C-alpha cells in the first residue's frame with residue numbers, strides 16, 4: 001500500500017454570536033482537515049489545530065516525503081517530515097501540519113488492520129471517559145457574572161463533573177467571577193481556571209492567592225507558554241496545580257517542560273503537538289515524570305476522536321484501587337462544523353463519552369457537509 005494523494009480541506013463557519021477570551025476572539029471557527037488517500041482506496045482523516053491556511057500550505061510542502069510512502073510506516077514518515085524542516089520548523093505550524101498527516105495515517109492503519117487506533121497503541125486502558133465542559137467565553141454584551149454562572153449551572157445539570165472558567169482579564173473581576181461560580185455550583189463540582197496566558201506571573205500569583213480557598217483543580221496557562229520560570233513562580237506561590245501545554249510541540253519541547261517541573265497537568269493537543277504518534281510518546285514521558293496528562297481538544301469531531309483514542313491509552317500513574325483518571329476536554333462553545341462533518345456525532349451521556357470502537361478513528365466523514373464548510 002502506498003500513499004497516492006494528500007488533500008487539505010480548509011473549512012470555516014461563521015458564529016451566530018462572536019466570543020472572546022483573554023488574548024483573542026472568534027467570529028468564525030475553522031480548521032485544516034487532512035485527507036490522505038492510498039492506492040488501495042483506503043482513506044484516512046486528520047486535522048491540524050491553529051491557523052488553517054498556513055497548515056495547508058505546510059502540508060503542500062511536506063508532500064514530496066509523503067506521496068509514495070507506506071502509510072503504515074507512521075514513525076518513519078513522522079521522522080522524515082520533522083527532519084525535512086527541522087532547522088526552521090521545530091514548533092508551531094510545521095508541527096501542526098505533521099499532526100494532521102499523522103492522525104490521518106493512524107486512521108488508515110486502523111482501517112487496514114480493522115482495529116481502533118487505541119487498540120493498535122496497546123489499549124484500551126479505559127473504554128469511556130468523564131468529560132469536562134469547556135466554554136465560559138465572554139460575549140459582546142451582557143454581564144458575565146450572570147451569563148457565565150448560568151452557563152456553568154447548565155453544564156452541572158447536564159451531568160458534567162467539571163468545567164473550566166476563562167479568566168486572565170483583570171485580577172479582581174476574575175476572582176469575583178470564580179467566587180460567584182463556586183458559590184453557585186457547590187464544592188463537589190470540579191472547577192478549573194484558564195487564563196489563556198493573559199497574565200504575567202505577578203498578576204497570576206495575586207489571582208491564585210485570592211481564590212486558592214475555593215477548591216480549584218488546576219490553573220491553566222497562567223503565564224505565556226515560553227515563561228517556564230513564571231510558571232514555577234506561580235506554582236511556588238499556591239497549592240493550585242499548574243496546567244499547560246496546548247502551545248508546546250513534540251517530545252523535544254515537552255522534554256524541557258517536564259524537566260522544569262513547571263506543569264502538573266500536561267495538555268498536549270494531538271492536532272498540534274505532533275499527532276497521535278508523538279502524543280503517545282509525550283504521554284509515556286509524562287508518566288515517567290509522574291505528571292498527569294489531559295489532552296487539549298478544541299477542534300472538529302476528527303480532533304475530538306483523536307483525543308479520545310489517546311485517552312484510551314493514558315496509563316494510570318500509579319495504578320491503584322481508585323487511580324486518578326484523565327478527563328476529556330469537551331468543547332461546548334459554538335463550532336458549526338464540529339459535529340456536522342461527522343455522520344455520527346460524538347456525544348456525551350450524563351457527562352461520559354465512549355471511546356470510539358470502529359476501525360481507525362472510528363468515525364465517518366459526511367463529505368457533503370465537509371464540502372459545505374470548505375473555503376479552499
Ligand code: CA
Nearest residue numbers: 194196220246
Ligand atoms: Ca486552554
